[in-house]
Amino acid sequence: MCGIGGILRRDGGEIPDAWLPTIDERIAHRGPDGRGEFRDRVEIDGPDGPQTIDVAMIHRRLSIIDLDTGDQPMVSERGRSDEEGLLAVVFNGCIYNHRDLRDELTAAGHVFITDHSDTEVLLHGYREWGADLAEHLEGMYAFALWDRDNARLTLSRDWFGEKPLWLRWNVDGASDVLAFASDAKALHDLDDATTHTAPPIGDRLWLPRYLQVGYHWSTTSPYADLSATPVTSAAPTIVSTIDDLMPTRPKESATQADFEDALRDAVHRRLEADVPLGCFLSGGVDSSVVAAFAREVRPDLQTFCVRMPDERYDESAVAADAAEQLGTNHTTLDVAPEPARDLVHLIHTLGLPFGDSSLLPTYWVSKAAREHVKVALSGDGGDEMFVGYKRLVGARTVNRHQRVLKWIPERIMRNAHPTSRKYLLGRLGHISRDMRALGILGIESLFYQSQITELLGMKSSSPALAVNGPDPLQSLRRIDCISYLPNDLLLKVDTASMAVALEVRCPFLDREVVRCALAAPTHQLLPGGRRKGLLRAIAKKYLPADLVDRPKQGFAIPIGEWFRDDTGGMRTLLTDRLTCDRPFGPFSLRAPIVQRFIDEHMDETIDHSQRLFALLTLAIWAQDCL
Numbered sequence: 001m002c003g004i005g006g007i008l009r010r011d012g013g014e015i016p017d018a019w020l021p022t023i024d025e026r027i028a029h030r031g032p033d034g035r036g037e038f039r040d041r042v043e044i045d046g047p048d049g050p051q052t053i054d055v056a057m058i059h060r061r062l063s064i065i066d067l068d069t070g071d072q073p074m075v076s077e078r079g080r081s082d083e084e085g086l087l088a089v090v091f092n093g094c095i096y097n098h099r100d101l102r103d104e105l106t107a108a109g110h111v112f113i114t115d116h117s118d119t120e121v122l123l124h125g126y127r128e129w130g131a132d133l134a135e136h137l138e139g140m141y142a143f144a145l146w147d148r149d150n151a152r153l154t155l156s157r158d159w160f161g162e163k164p165l166w167l168r169w170n171v172d173g174a175s176d177v178l179a180f181a182s183d184a185k186a187l188h189d190l191d192d193a194t195t196h197t198a199p200p201i202g203d204r205l206w207l208p209r210y211l212q213v214g215y216h217w218s219t220t221s222p223y224a225d226l227s228a229t230p231v232t233s234a235a236p237t238i239v240s241t242i243d244d245l246m247p248t249r250p251k252e253s254a255t256q257a258d259f260e261d262a263l264r265d266a267v268h269r270r271l272e273a274d275v276p277l278g279c280f281l282s283g284g285v286d287s288s289v290v291a292a293f294a295r296e297v298r299p300d301l302q303t304f305c306v307r308m309p310d311e312r313y314d315e316s317a318v319a320a321d322a323a324e325q326l327g328t329n330h331t332t333l334d335v336a337p338e339p340a341r342d343l344v345h346l347i348h349t350l351g352l353p354f355g356d357s358s359l360l361p362t363y364w365v366s367k368a369a370r371e372h373v374k375v376a377l378s379g380d381g382g383d384e385m386f387v388g389y390k391r392l393v394g395a396r397t398v399n400r401h402q403r404v405l406k407w408i409p410e411r412i413m414r415n416a417h418p419t420s421r422k423y424l425l426g427r428l429g430h431i432s433r434d435m436r437a438l439g440i441l442g443i444e445s446l447f448y449q450s451q452i453t454e455l456l457g458m459k460s461s462s463p464a465l466a467v468n469g470p471d472p473l474q475s476l477r478r479i480d481c482i483s484y485l486p487n488d489l490l491l492k493v494d495t496a497s498m499a500v501a502l503e504v505r506c507p508f509l510d511r512e513v514v515r516c517a518l519a520a521p522t523h524q525l526l527p528g529g530r531r532k533g534l535l536r537a538i539a540k541k542y543l544p545a546d547l548v549d550r551p552k553q554g555f556a557i558p559i560g561e562w563f564r565d566d567t568g569g570m571r572t573l574l575t576d577r578l579t580c581d582r583p584f585g586p587f588s589l590r591a592p593i594v595q596r597f598i599d600e601h602m603d604e605t606i607d608h609s610q611r612l613f614a615l616l617t618l619a620i621w622a623q624d625c626l
Helices: 020-032 098-109 119-138 186-187 190-195 206-213 256-269 285-297 314-324 339-350 359-369 382-386 390-400 421-440 440-444 450-454 472-498 512-521 533-539 559-565 567-578 589-601 609-624
Strands: 002-009 035-046 049-061 075-076 087-094 139-147 152-157 166-171 174-181 237-239 279-280 304-308 331-334 376-377 504-505
Touching: 002 020, 002 087, 002 098, 002 139, 002 589, 020 035, 020 049, 020 098, 020 174, 020 186, 020 190, 035 087, 049 087, 049 139, 075 609, 087 119, 119 139, 119 152, 166 190, 166 359, 186 190, 186 450, 190 609, 206 450, 206 472, 256 285, 256 512, 256 533, 279 285, 279 359, 285 314, 285 376, 285 382, 285 504, 285 533, 304 314, 304 359, 314 331, 314 450, 331 359, 331 472, 339 359, 339 472, 339 609, 376 382, 376 512, 382 472, 382 512, 390 421, 390 440, 390 472, 440 472, 450 589, 559 567, 559 589, 559 609, 567 589, 589 609
Parallel strands: 152 237, 279 304, 279 376, 304 331, 376 504
Antiparallel strands: 002 049, 002 174, 035 049, 075 087, 087 139, 139 152, 166 174
């Protein structure tokens, strides 16, 4: 787990001295254990004569595997012969099958220099397999690999984007300049580093889509010319995409035993580390299965759960029961959260607005665990792979009855608690009315379309994201896999954990587990219609049924109450940031509508907890990061 960045310049100009330090400043927290740079300049025969290409790469290291010989950028001067010239790589993540690949490549004649670095496997793997390298990798990764002989920069990211990789063309107005980094804002700041002028903001679609889903959508960005996904038409890339794996008609292809074996292998593969390693254990089925399989290899396995400051959201007692059943060395971590201060810090670290308030508890548990371990396994991805969300199970029912549900009046939500039946009915009415424009994605919308129109003004409203398909459940699940998981959940985990230099690994996103889960029909994953029924059946082999079958609580905080009673300064932060002059910087949201949301929430007329959180982080970002 590290931070990477770099520049490729193809117009003959030199890379400004200020650019690498600008990237380095933004990624320094990701790798406190080491720093390195690589630069190269080559001339090639271009279509219009000689062409000069300049490349620079930077790396910040969090040492996990091969502490002594795994420094980066890693350079290989030549391969098995003089015909295989210089390669250089910067890499963020972990290749879990690197030892198997090392054996295979050694048998093919490759000579390794490091003791057991997974980074070196990328260099030799590229020499052996070229553009097919990513097909051989099992891991979470983002890397940039420079091939001097071919004057080619290759960029690659894992299926789900567990490790972020941001790209930007047109840096400082130069169309032949590509910049990349683990951090989005680092690329945005490059213009200011040379011209000292504010770089442009993103396209007009970004804001309404952020308000709709609460995170950046892959095809839009709040920063101009920025993309979170490498584009094959723009640069030489090796890009693996989960989108190609989503079948339109799933077929039953794996038994429960196959799933269990795949999960066990996935966990075991993620246990290698030359530093202390443990598991997050919430007491839920996902993390419990991970811990059960991890303990098979590590009998002294450390597990961790954070004691939440509000007992209604505290699962530490359940986690302790699960740990006792599994026989792990369990620690309940106490935290002293300062939510207002911590939130500002996290948005500065992320460099993006972010509408998911579970960012805060994820940061608290990461910070507390980092005092004991440097690597932690988590249960992230279990809900997406094994259909754990209520909205997925309810998608078909809502779609079927939307013509009736749309007549439920909005006023039914007034003065209703957000967990009450009245509030749920009111939300179903909103969702059903939006489904005409949004399709099944209406179930996941943060702001309703009428609210977005009010906030932006009728003339400012832009086309909404819509998702349709023959099976509402599978359509929504597809969106979870290709957008919600990478752009919300995994970005949240990466931000919160890397803010404290902790590496988090997700066994449920192992390629074989994913292949099995996405190929399986829903009736196999939901035996008896029960959410995560197949995974629960596996868990019951290791834990008592009462622990496995307890209702899912989720990793949540009472953010709405904190806004009302000023817990940790949250109400003060909210009002200071949302009611100042031009709270959203260059983005225009109607102040009377924002104030109405605040007033309705504070007097408990309508709960706007997550909407206000999304607006708050938008304001923090606009005021402090632009």
